[in-house]
Amino acid sequence: MTDENFDVQGFARDIHVLLVLATLRNGPKHGYQIALDVETDSNGLFQFRHGTLYPILHRLEAEGFIDGSWSKEGGGRRKKVYALTAGGRAHLEGRRAHVGEVVSRLLHLISGPGEAPA
Amino acid sequence: MSAVPTESEGLRALASRLTVPLPRKTNLLRELRDDLDALTGELIAKGLDPHEASRRATIALVPDDITVQRLEAMHSTRYRRVTARLDTVRLRRLERGLMAAALAVVTVAGGLMLAPVGVTRDPSPFLWPVTVLGLLMVAACLAKGFELWIKGDHEKPRRGLTAIVVLGFSVVALGAVGALIDSIVLFEQLSMGPDHAGRLLLDGVRREATLLAVSLVLAMPGAVFWLVSHQWIAYVEDAHRRVFTPESPLP
Structure with missing residues (x-):
């Protein structure tokens, strides 16, 4: 990672993508369940508000990282369920190292000089 | 009285704001409706009264103006995207x-x-x-x-x-x-x-x-x-x- 290619806003967007992918690692889920699980698993730290989840889901679906399908529920109703694809799993694993490095550098920076990065 | 719309009001307001092709709009609204129903049910099960549960689900899931713009850019036709400028x-x-x-x-x-x-x-x-x-x-x-x-x-x-x-x-x-x-x-x-x-x-x-x-x-x-x-x-x-x-x- 070099300073020239690091984009703070892009990183923030990436976090949301990774949260969705990480939540789907445990199995297929509906949109609301993804939002609920992200909030619960992070003890309320990360939240999807005002429908921000949907553009992320639809973009990930278009990019092939997740697969959306309509499942039949009781009473003839259908629900859209998202599942992680092999590409999504690979993307998640690939980005994990990147996030780790960014967090490590950030910690080093805010901890002050003299302290080694975690 | 809260200014936040409830589930059905939120859906109707979103339908009037979205200008994507009708089948895509229907799919978006259908997905949102099912999620709203499910989240409202879950919040009621956790002890919230139905109106408050519906209000909270709407805040969480119904897109705001910026999110609507993102959805429009994503779901508009290829022709619209090409000629947008x-x-x-x-x-x-x-x-x-x-x-x-x-x-x-x-x-x-x-x-x-x-x-x-x-x-x-x-x-x-x-x-x-x-x-x-x-x-x-x-x-x-x-x-x-x-x-x-x-x-x-x-x-x-x-x-x-x-x-x-x-x-x-x-x-x-x-x-x-x-x-x-x-x-x-x-x-x-x-x-x-x-x-x-x-x-x-x-x-x-x-x-x-x-x-x-x-x-x-x-x-x-x-x-x-x-x-x-x-x-x-x-x-x-x-x-x-x-x-x-x-x-x-x-x-």
């Missing part, structure tokens, strides 16, 4: 140009197909008005098809369908009336007992049959287009309506 006047000119070019291609292709058959040899005087009306109907079909399936503009999906029906009917009616008038003229000529009556009769029958055939051939694509587009619009409108009637299963 053009100003309205230039775009309208471009669309008219495209329509004129498409109509010219159809006219030339039709002419090339019909010319060898001898349609234009000693034609009925009604053949040209029938052809012009038929081409107008083809142009109306092209414009409507472009609006529905390429541009994805579904604000008033039925607009223009009546004009196609009227033009198609006019083509057939003018063809039939023309053939009738031609027959009357032919019989008057025959009643004078000309020497070449046999030849006159054959030419007359060929002329009238050609006129009727051309009017039917021209009207046929209009009828098929009207039927297909009418059924398609009825289907997508029905699916869209069902989003707002919670008890009805979705197709």
